[in-house]
Amino acid sequence: MDGVNSIEININHYRNFFISDNNNKSTKMRSEILIKISVSILIMNILLSNLILTSYFIDSSIQTQSDNKILDKFSNFESPKSLNDPPYESDHLSNYTLSVKLHEENATVEGNLTVDYYNDDLVSFNRIPFHIYPSGMNFTQKSGNITIYEVKTIGESQTFLDFQVISSEHLMWINLTEPLNPTERISFYIHFNTTLPDGGIDRSNYHGTDEGFSKIFKFAVAYPMPAVYDDKDGWNIDPYLQTGDPFYSDMAWYDFFIEVPIDPELPDFIVAATGELMESVTDSDSTIYHYETHLPVRELTFSASRYFICESILANNVNISTFFLPKSQNYWENFALDVAVQAVTLFNETFGAYFFPTLNIVESYTNYGGMEHPLQVYITESIYVYDDPLYYLELIIAHETCHQWFYHIIGNDEIDAGFLDEGLVVWATDYYFDKKYPERNLYDNYYLQYEIRHYYSIEQSPNKINQSVYECYTSGSDYWYIAYKKAPMILHKLRVFLGDEDFLSSIQLFFNRFKFKIAWLSDLEESFEYVYGKSLDWFFKPWFNNKFLPIYSITSGDYDTNSSVLNITIKDRNEEYNNYQYFQQLTLEIYDDKANTIFSNEIWINGTTFLSFNLTTIPDKVRLIFTDSVLAQSIPGTEYVEFVIPKRILNGMPFFSFFISMSFGIIFIIRKIRNKKK
Ligand SMILES: [Zn+2]
Incomplete structure (x- = not known):
């Protein structure tokens, strides 16, 4: 019976306020707002009390990792708040x-x-x-x-x-x-x-x-x-x-x-x-x-729409609904709802709880794949133009659903830092596909790394991630590329470096700290640093702020047979055009003149790098290979740089020195002969 009264009060409020204009409406409305806020807080407390277990798990895992790693810099870092406390101040x-x-x-x-x-x-x-x-x-x-x-x-x-x-x-x-x-x-x-x-x-x-x-x-x-x-x-x-x-x-x-x-x-x-x-x-x-x-x-x-078909299911305490037109029924029926449920389930487990009671996936006319709004996302009706419509439908639903975590629950300034939510969401959408279809081995030969490496040779434009939409206009950068391609690839690279456990704990920490708030790139970095236990400036500064990828080149290599030492120099030819030096691991291989591998290992390349190797076999060639998650500018089909080591003709004498000595010797003999003739 309370429900009936409440309906009358609320609808009357709507009618009074929207249609008529009486003097009492404001007082009435304010008291209704207060009642609604009280009820909302009550419901919120009930909802949140169900989430304590999740919170405890996340807190304890992070605490365990940070206990022995944390540096002084982070000793005053705010701990993740208990979900017992609302992450916002209701009356503020x-x-x-x-x-x-x-x-x-x-x-x-x-x-x-x-x-x-x-x-x-x-x-x-x-x-x-x-x-x-x-x-x-x-x-x-x-x-x-x-x-x-x-x-x-x-x-x-x-x-x-x-x-x-x-x-x-x-x-x-x-x-x-x-x-x-x-x-x-x-x-x-x-x-x-x-x-x-x-x-x-x-x-x-x-x-x-x-x-x-x-x-x-x-x-x-x-x-x-x-x-x-x-x-x-x-x-x-x-x-x-x-x-x-x-x-x-x-x-x-x-x-x-x-x-x-x-x-x-x-x-x-x-x-x-x-x-x-x-x-x-x-x-x-x-x-x-x-x-x-x-x-x-x-x-x-x-x-x-008078023609929407609606399907609904209660999953993870969320009433998930799809709304689609009859013309799209073949694609949407059952399938779209299944995808939405799986996406909510995975992102709940991966990042933290979706707190809200409803989520709608709605077909719409758009010029793009989809668009996120709180608790309701829009999906293009023109998926039929794609070669594989169901793949695109799944991709767009998973992507827009993930925006509930990044854009809505954690907000960001999408003009100044639009790459932040898009980067996380594109990364998470690939994560969704990898979890759902492990047989596809999405991350083996990950498609994004090739797009990033080859971007400059195709587009010839700078590609700094951390810039606003306006800066993209003036710098000639492609917002689509940096937000939807490069940013998620950099996150994938960080995941490879940190490992799944630390990477996912960091995102959970980020979610816990900034849910219902606004976050910036520095907030994301701090969450990773808290879990990792050290500064990650060496990673974030170059990868998010440099205009160009490194262009690696092996500029010198010399093997001394007396000492059996090979010295090589690796340079980043773009170093002078960027603000920050790159640090990353690449595979270095050394071969003899029969193309046998005599050395193979992962090595850190930190800007211009000098390396020495003790080799008992005479080396012929050095190759720096862009293995998985390595980012360096390259052209399609050439995912490495290499250097042929100069030959030494006499023991201990490089070929060039031998050539110069011989030349001087010949000139000396010729002059002697000429002088004699005179
Ligand atoms: Zn998006």
């Missing part, structure tokens, strides 16, 4: 209620965003920016747009707040009537109308037809989204860039109401949305759905 988060109504006939979404904004920064604000990304979705058949109708405070005396929309920057500023100081809150609502773009390629859109049972409405990054303030950039007010996923969001409490129309001539809408469906109310014209996320999330999204 903002609260948002998003109420939206889909207007099917003109593909617009009218909405109210109720904002209870908490200033958790150390500065005061006179104005607050919100992204209006659909205004940047202007390259399709019908442009997207957000119109802001009004911004009004909530409280005893409601007042209109002045706001400024800068469409060209896909941004709006809300001017406050007085400074918002640290730890203070301000409440207001934004009444807006979003025009969904058409063209089928953008993050938000409507596309398809009723005749073809293929029409989908997709509302993603499509409402006024709060910008992030951080110490590095101040307000992050980047526009809707066409490179990468240009988003950056803080965790906040969200409540979500969606109203969709009813048309007696057409099937009812099936709605996929962020969070758990708590209740729905249908009248003659429309249905209102109410979703709750139970824990903080970074943003909200929904997709609605």
Whole structure:
């Protein structure tokens, strides 16, 4: 019976707030928010109490490894927090209620965003920016747009707040009537109308037809989204860039109401949305759905189609659902849900628990493979264009599912460090395929290492990973390559160096430390260093910050038969163009003149390196081989460099010296003969 009351309260709240405009609504809404927060905290505590065993296991394994390795540098390093404590401070988060109504006939979404904004920064604000990304979705058949109708405070005396929309920057500023100081809150609502773009390629859109049972409405990054303030950039007010996923969001409490129309001539809408469906109310014209996320999330999204087929299963305490069109049923039915369950299971075990009650995998029209949003990911409907559609469907579902761990639970600035979540996710997607299909031996002759080695000879452009989208524009670097290819390869290389146990413990530590927070590359490095017990600057600095790979060259080699010592010099010809020296292990082999191997071992090459070997057999050739996980610039088919050792004609005298001596000798004799003739 409580449930029934709760439905009435919440739906009435939606109706009162969205449709009418009475004076009591704000007080009512605030008390409801408080009730919801209390219930959410209770549910969260129940959820989290189930996770203590996992936490204990992770903590103890890390403690065991770090006990004997830890250096002074890390003695004050924060231990992983117990999951008994929520990894965020509930009352230090903002609260948002998003109420939206889909207007099917003109593909617009009218909405109210109720904002209870908490200033958790150390500065005061006179104005607050919100992204209006659909205004940047202007390259399709019908442009997207957000119109802001009004911004009004909530409280005893409601007042209109002045706001400024800068469409060209896909941004709006809300001017406050007085400074918002640290730890203070301000409440207001934004009444807006979003025009969904058409063209089928953008993050938000409507596309398809009723005749073809293929029409989908997709509302993603499509409402006024709060910008992030951080110490590095101040307000992050980047526009809707066409490179990468240009988003950056803080965790906040969200409540979500969606109203969709009813048309007696057409099937009812099936709605996929962020969070758990708590209740729905249908009248003659429309249905209102109410979703709750139970824990903080970074943003909200929904997709609605009259033709979606939905499959669901409860796995790992998560209600996992797929939504797909009839035309894709052959590919999606059962298969997509299986993949999602396996991905959630593996990433749960590998990184840490997915805390949320729902995860939706939703088919959509896109210009890319898929797109991640909290608790809901979108997968392209055009997998049929690939040679192996099921492989791509699995790849994209596993990839976007993994973004729940990296991008959502751990957030990052995807404009300044988009490689961080993408690198981890691409690495983890390959890990998923390797675990699921071990017979494919994915990491033998790992495809990424060849793409990285050959990149420069094909593309001729620098490839520093640790740079922002803007820096990529000016440096001529390819964001796709550094985020989706090089970054995951560097993580694989680190895994090979550290071994699976330390590598995975480090990522678990990273997850434990930064869940519900924002992380940077240095945070990831520190987690690895904590487990490894030593600084890993020698690894992270060159591999993430250098513009070019090493170009190895054996520049000298000399064998002294008297001492039986071979001296060789190995140079990195790119060393002067990079900021940091590379350190890595390569295989060095030495052969005699019959091509027999007389020496073979792994050796460290640290920048320009001088090596000496005691060899009883006279060496003929030295070869530096780019074995698995070695990264060096090469051309396809030549995964090594080699050097032929100069021959010595007389014992102890190199061929060159012999040649010079002989030449001088001959010249001397000729001159003698000439002088005699004179
Ligand atoms: Zn991704």
